[in-house]
Amino acid sequence: MNRTIEARFDGYMDIESIRSRVTVRPDPVPDLETLPPMLGAELLAERLKEMYLPSQFSLSFIEEMIGLAYLHNLKVFRSEAEYAGRIFNPPDVEASPICLTGLAGVGKSQTIAALRRAMPPPVELTCDLFEGSIELTSMWYASARGKASGKQLLLDFVHGSGHDGRGGNLAKLLVECRRRANRDGVSTVVMDETQHINTGMGASKVTDILLTMVAIGVPMIFVSNYSLVHKLLRRNSEDKQRLLSEPRIMLPEDPRSQDWAEYIGECMRVSGGRINSGKDEFAAELYRSTFGIKRLAVQLVKLAYIECRAASRNRIEVEDLQKAYRSSAYTSSAKEVEELQLQVINKGTHGAHLDLCCPFDLPVEFKSNVVSFNRADRDQRVQTRVFDSSATETERSLLREIAKPEEKTPTKATRRKPLPVATDEELTLAFHQYMESQSPSSNLKKPR
Structure with a gap:
């Protein structure tokens, strides 16, 4: 009918072209340390909301x-x-x-x-x-x-x-x-x-x-x-x-999927290096605390940044995520996350919290992956709790000492103090003492 009509969708249905048009990678957030903790956390959250992978x-x-x-x-x-x-x-x-x-x-x-x-x-x-x-x-x-x-x-x-x-x-x-x-x-x-x-x-x-x-x-x-x-x-x-x-x-992201790994990597980049944790450890803890729901992930990172600033640090540790999870601001979200985890482990709900229950049958792959992740995480926590409860107080204190981060030693070598400058009299005295130490011993036999 018309060339405008014929070419209207040209180049818009290719999946890689779609990816390039929809992806949003904002710049890393700068100078958070110059702001009060609450304002810095809000700025970090706003920048995380802008990104889209x-x-x-x-x-x-x-x-x-x-x-x-x-x-x-x-x-x-x-x-x-x-x-x-x-x-x-x-x-x-x-x-x-x-x-x-x-x-x-x-x-x-x-x-x-x-x-x-x-x-x-x-x-x-x-x-x-x-x-x-x-x-x-x-x-x-x-x-x-x-x-x-x-x-x-x-x-x-x-x-x-x-x-x-x-x-x-x-x-x-x-x-x-x-x-x-x-x-x-x-x-x-x-x-x-x-x-x-x-x-x-x-x-x-x-x-x-x-x-x-x-x-x-x-x-x-x-x-x-x-x-x-x-x-x-x-x-x-x-x-x-x-x-x-x-x-x-x-559905929420699969905890072991490439999509979740890329999302965590982008969060770490956008934060401007303010996440002081291994990518895998941070991804597992964030998924455990949010069930892979990205709105909750942004909220938890925001609260974790407030916790790290309260501890006089500028970089988020895994322990900050754990404290944020137990904070009053995250209480309602934490209860929803726990309900979702129980639904997956128990294979359904009993009528309560229908807003958290999918009304359609879910794919088997999603159920198995999330169940295996939650069960493995639960087993690990049980083993840690059993081991800790069976240890003596002395053993616990030793484990805490081992778990503490090592103190960093300065890499620059310390300079020696310069030797004092000797006077002429001291030099003359030292010379005579040296010569006397080098003189032949009196008990040596004379040559024939």
Whole structure:
């Protein structure tokens, strides 16, 4: 139909190209020592939040969503007649939505932000249907925070965020949204933070809002925590089939994966060398204390930096992570981490904390890896506790002495004190004493 249309997605579906467009590596944070501990910790946390290294799941998800958008783009612009028909007589179709779900803080919104960076940018289209040109947009994005109905979301798409809330009935708004979505080449609709429309509302209202968005007819993604999905699963089968048939479950990082190792390495780099620990030891302790949830990882590193400054140090030790884990600021998060670990070890929950329980069956690989890590960690802690309890007080004190860090000796050699300068009299006396010591002994026999 048009070279602009044909080349719109060129180079945007290659996974390495996606990786380069979405990766964010901020500069290391400088001069934290010049700030008070609380301000320095806040600055460190803000810099850690800026970084984004896409995991294998995120890359695959973004690649899949761009592929679906490309297919919808081909359908809309199949021909000029097809394009015109979709504008002047928009078809009444529904798209099967993708439900991106996972634990709170696992990185769903960051993945959606990365998807927005990875999608093709707006382009100008000129054709015989219009005077001048129009701007093609790859994605419509909406946050459900503060929205009470599907009508409000449709008004945002039609009139922008500055509308006064009035704009006709829902049916007319829906037709206008379909028309504009086809005209502007919208290939994906994303609704983020859908758990916020759950507050104070029943599942029927949430379902109505989601089905309104689905009725636009564009491939749709809605992002939700587990708590909302559990409510949707109690709906009638027709609603569940339309909303939950395409789940994408974003899990915490595997403790032994390359993605988690790279994330820890990037945290250490962004901190500007303020983590004084081996990478493997730090990665294991951070995973043990956060269950691999990156929002909690940032919070714990922030609290650990406060602990290290309180100990008159500028670099975070593993013991600072342990103190931060037991701090009052991390108490609620620590309880959630322990609940998640118990769920994995006990193979499920008994109805409590459904917001921490995945409503879908998890892959066997994830269960086995996390279980083995937690069980190995638990066994190691039990062995350490048994050994410590069986030792005498003298043996414990010796072990503590051995565990203390060695004192560093100065590498520069100390200079000797210069010898005093001898006087002339001292030199003369020393000479005579030397000569006397060299004189022949009196008891030697004279030669014949």
